[in-house]
Amino acid sequence: MAEQEKKPATKAAPQAPAGQPAQQQVQLDETGVKTCYSNFCYTAGTREGVLFGFGLHDWQPGRPVKVDAKVEMSYFNSKRLLTTLNQIVERHEKAFGEVEVDMNKRMKA
Secondary structure (H helix, E strand, O other), X not given: OOOOOOOOEEEOOOOOOXXXXXXXXXXXXXXXXXXXXXXXXXXXXXXXXXXXXXXXXXXXXXXXXXXXXXXXXXXXXXXXXXHHHHHHHHHHHHHHOOOOOOHHHHHHO
């Protein structure tokens, strides 16, 4: 199979409500981006920002979590991420039911 040419992705911002300034369109260049699965995340905070570490934990005793990516961002962007994640999880729970974060309760289900 021939590899397709990868072009920068474009995401259009939603239309602004009447009376509010229009949002600008954001262009994303995802050339060379790697996608990975994460079932583990840690955070660390400094005065300037938040560090997120993402990795894969295979639940084998004595084996370390393989950290695949670290992302550092400002508290401003961290709060925007928090808001977005809350909205996404809320929509998911409305459609599919509550997401249980307590591992012991999930194991019983």
